[in-house]
Amino acid sequence: LLALLLVAGCAQNNPAGNEAGRPEKQGAVTVTDFIGRQVAVPDNVERIGCLYAFSGHVVAMLGRGGDIVAVVEGLKRDVIMGELCPGIGEALVPASSGAVNVEELLNARPDLVFIRSETAANEGEKAKLEKTGIPYLVVDYRNMKEQMYIVEMIGQAVGEKERALKYNEYYQRCIDRVQERVQNIPLDERVRIYHSINEATRTDARDTLPADWTQVVGAINVSVNEELKFLEDKYFAGLEQILLWDPEVIIVNEAGVADYIMTNTQWSSLSAVKNNKVYQMPIGISRWGHPGSLETPLAILWTAKTLYPDLFSDIDLVAETKYFYREIFNYPISDQLVAQVLSGKGMRAPKGKAN
């Protein structure tokens, strides 16, 4: 039933998303990417390669999802992405874990490609891309500012700067709205939170996007600026360390982890667990607040409201969520789906049933 609804919703939307939103031809633009390259982007980008999931989300948000011709595998699994980009099932997959198969990329005939910084860190990969003559932009960020810049850059590159700015405006507005109310909370009254990413003990290190946005919401992120265990490019906290921090609130971004934490004796002595303050974050097009998520503004609102319900009683998350997806994404999200997003369940297509 849900699937039917989704399909129905998408059928209405897509034409609008693809055609109506497109401006007239524009002149050639020069944009500066994450690693500071000045790239001249052709004036009319019609085929887009998104070899970094985040860029795919952004392009879809900007209403150009239908023009995505090359993706990374993960993008095909996402329910909302499938709605926004009906052709994504047929898009080629010329990259895995940073390495690009340029021949496949050539087959996709993109006018522009977004790549991740791993790829750009390799001379050979760069040389190869340059040989193809396809302009490429490196997409990455380490804080909210850079995230906004990158969104703007993508917007500029695909000729949707206005929409990108609209997102950034909303982003900034969320920040401002929250900042304004939390900035006066004295340090010792700020809520100390622990943010679990995917795995119970994986968390935020300094200089990351989550470190940045959790600060904005007036929380003290216990793991930031602490030494963490680093494994396979991810940061983990030790159990005793978490007990020592004894966060007041735990927010988790993966379905099931909250249950794990609530039922595990090892965590049972934490105040957050005792006081029932372990919250599952919403999952929309991505996990809200995840380092690779563009729903950061929503994560900020959600967290602020969760931590300081009194301060933010006027903020209606359902409305904000609807607004975000309808106005910014131009995606007519159903009420049911909103509920689903907020509950954080069922937002990924099961394996083998990629869109």
Add this chain to the structure above:
Amino acid sequence: MSLIELKDASFGYNQQDIFKGISFKIGKGEIFCIIGPNGCGKTTLLDTILGILKLRQGDVLINGSNIQKMRPHEIARQIAYIPQAHSKTFPYTVLDVVLMGRAAYTGIFSSPADEDVVIAEEALALVGLTRLKSRPYTQLSGGEGQLVMIARALAQKTPLLIMDEPTAHLDFKHELTVLETIVQLINDTNLSIIMATHFPNHAFYFENNNIKTSVALMDQKTFSQVGRPADIISEENLMMLYNINAKVVSCHIGSGAELKQIIPISTIS
């Protein structure tokens, strides 16, 4: 009933036969010496008797029961084996190696008991290596290594010993010790022995010590002759077997007894 019996045994590694149609039997207290040129198949034959290689045809019976139907530890309580070559791996101590002779008497989930250690030490004493018992056996000389293998077989305390050139690498003293030990064990415990050797003189030695000794000449994929040493080990037979000239001499030993010896003189070109 004979202790061990081979019936019409044949074996080959590939298509080609190594030997075929070999039959013999040995009773208690007997010695059976197999003599034959290098590569005639002595080691192979002994391996099939032990059940390590599987006969193509024919049977090996121990006390009347087929070896294929016996479990390894049953076989190992009947037959102990001294291999011709042993490749060393971990540097176990000499005593540990000899102790392995007690495997057939040790449960799968247990280690040898103190009695086993005593037996192993006795076996070491028999071959005169007690002083080396805690040396790594990888650091022994060639002859010492051979003696360890003999001690291990003796520790197995079986009614039948199969020896593949047991005295190779041994000096006169140790060769005699081994021969004398064998004679003594046969007299004391009615042991039986199958022995592949290049020294027909060993057969004479046993015969001289009043032990029931048979000799088999192995050639052309079978036993060309089997019988008493005095009959079989003749200058003519050796000439046929090896294509050499040899002499049989007798010498007087100690108490008026005679010891026959065969002496190889030259090859026949």
Add this chain to the structure above:
Amino acid sequence: MSLIELKDASFGYNQQDIFKGISFKIGKGEIFCIIGPNGCGKTTLLDTILGILKLRQGDVLINGSNIQKMRPHEIARQIAYIPQAHSKTFPYTVLDVVLMGRAAYTGIFSSPADEDVVIAEEALALVGLTRLKSRPYTQLSGGEGQLVMIARALAQKTPLLIMDEPTAHLDFKHELTVLETIVQLINDTNLSIIMATHFPNHAFYFENNNIKTSVALMDQKTFSQVGRPADIISEENLMMLYNINAKVVSCHIGSGAELKQIIPISTIS
């Protein structure tokens, strides 16, 4: 100048000496037999002569130059070695193994030439193994394996051969072949030989074939006696060396010649 000379040589693995103060020299066309009980240090001594183990004290001189100062391939063109034990790894063919005897004549970056193959095949023919030349040498019988090692040493074409119990595992025929080949090579090419053996009879055999033969009895960490076989290999000396009773017998061979033989009789308890 003597071909090889040992001066006051001493060696020990740990604190304990294996031998000390050993000196001897050998000229062209001579045979030097080392006889001694198991574990007396024969193999160790040979290894030091080859420079594989380093003497604690004393020198080994080949043609007057110290072996420590010679490069391996120079040594290997002077001395070929037949080890007592060989542990097999990869299943090379017999011919490939014999060909390795040509290493000293082959540049570091080259493979043996066709002449080398010819030499290796001749060496194989000398020991009578031509028919096995393309068999994996891991599948040979004990005696066949020993012959391969001998062939490899012969392929080395050196003026000096060091043999450690070369006839262990060999049958009469092959033992004689090896002895006869040695005699022939000495007569033809003035080869010299150092040989550790448990068979004093080999020394008699060489002496009988008019080759300058010396025997050293190794015991108590040194050479207790050195001299002509006829003088040294006596019943008394063997009794002292091994604590056994032995008999020296003479037998008439072919053309009225006599061959002396030593026969071990019994241990002395």
Add this chain to the structure above:
Amino acid sequence: MYAVRKKTIYAILLLSPLVFIFLSLFIGRYHVPLPAIVEILWCKLTLGYCNLPDTYVSVVWDIRLPRAILGALVGGCLAISGASFQGLFRNPLVSSGILGVSSGAGFGAALAILIFSTTSYIYVFAFFFGGLAVLMSYMIGRVYNTTPAIMLVLGGVIVSSVFSALISFAKYVADPYDQLPAIVFWLMGSLASARFQDIAVAGIPMAVGIAGLLAIRWRINVLSMGDKEARSLGINTALSKGIVISCATLATAGAVCVSGIIGWVGLVIPHIGRMLVGNDNRVLIPASLSLGACFMLLVDNLGRVITGSEIPLGILTAIVGGPFFVYLLKKTKGGGW
């Protein structure tokens, strides 16, 4: 006298991991006063009631204790299986994962995550595929039966690499947002989140494996003489090998389930054992068990105290163990060899 010495050695071997486990309870970032630790132990063991802060109890009893026990088990299992395999295959370069059990188990876990998208069936799948991998190695090894040891090991290497490849493949097809992190997390393994439940699930096979190997340890001496000689000494080689392999597989699979694929311990600890107590498996096997357990705990504890960040186990194992090995080598002059 000999018997007394033997008893002393065994007593040391048995006690030292227990001491290490006990000491582990006192080590960690969270400060729990010494008397409290002892009190918690006491009242928990006597099933009494602890009148102490919850956090103390859960740090000592729910976090440190299971972690220490599992750590000891894992280290012991890896080392004991490594030592057994080295003896069995007569090859000192063989380690606990040689027959593919680690990568098989890893693949099983990855598959369970792929299929069910939850972690509930992980243990079942891990054990099943760990066993399957070993069985496959065994079948390959039997193709040619003259030098089965080499073939078995080569078979293991092949199977192992195929399963490793399949793991990579599973990662490749997994959903990068939820399945992949789960797979990676599982493979990486970590004692850090060990719970008593894990002891119940993975600890039992580990204990069975250890017990089996301890019981059969002398047989491994005999088996290391080679198939032919072992048979002539009265050993049912197929059966004995089967038992050794099964037990080592159980032990290793259990260890892998708890702590991911750790390669080093199963290869090097047995050699450290060889240098310390010699090659006789009667002593070497228990010594490896004990050394492995102590070593793992040592490294784990060090990691916990050196910085708050818990330097990954693998780094410490190698950085602590490597130089220690070289030191021992120098000191004993490679005694074991």
Add this chain to the structure above:
Amino acid sequence: MYAVRKKTIYAILLLSPLVFIFLSLFIGRYHVPLPAIVEILWCKLTLGYCNLPDTYVSVVWDIRLPRAILGALVGGCLAISGASFQGLFRNPLVSSGILGVSSGAGFGAALAILIFSTTSYIYVFAFFFGGLAVLMSYMIGRVYNTTPAIMLVLGGVIVSSVFSALISFAKYVADPYDQLPAIVFWLMGSLASARFQDIAVAGIPMAVGIAGLLAIRWRINVLSMGDKEARSLGINTALSKGIVISCATLATAGAVCVSGIIGWVGLVIPHIGRMLVGNDNRVLIPASLSLGACFMLLVDNLGRVITGSEIPLGILTAIVGGPFFVYLLKKTKGGGW
């Protein structure tokens, strides 16, 4: 007759990688018409001008060709070093990375990225640390010199694991936004990013290593008799071993620089070679070289065409090679052994 057969074998061994390289030019996701490929080759080789779409030229000449050449070199290098080490250490379980060169090189590269934050010094550092790792293994191996082969290999295992740990450590301290991705990408390695420059930089050491091993290949036969016998046969064992180790190190380090750490080829291809041509290193070494090259190209081409996103090399090597190995084993009944 024998000489003729030998020549035929060598001709096949030499030609087949060339044929594979040539065929690789025709394989890929992007369709370039056959005549165009031939024309591009022709005009490039004659230094003429190509009147063809740029894309065609860059796909065939700049992307496929260097990749094929490097692929062949990498496969050949890993296999030839593996075969040489197996002979040298008399242990069939040894592979090209056994002395730590791979992890040493990996660490060198990581360090270069850490220090200079650019990729310019990577090759220098990778070679230096690859060599250093081998040297360290060698020193450890010399502690005790009675059975140096085992000790050397164990030394290698230790050194290897220490360097692997150091790699993790380097990742730990790296800047997660620019250094870390570079390190990760480099370690993962991929023929995909091969350029002609890489052939110039990594190809030369690889070629030197290969040439050295080919030249000294018969010596490896003699060395495999063990130190003692090799010396008595007239081999300067220290020198010869040194050369073999250096050449294999050069070759492996070069391969690692190009394509990251690939374990399988250096262990299993030599065994496939043994089954096909026997154990004589005079034939085995070139055969391994050739088989390694062909195998790598085969796998790489497969990986390129099966999916657009290039299945990682490591996955296919094992999945294609494993069953092939088992098939060969069944067919030759483990002939090589």
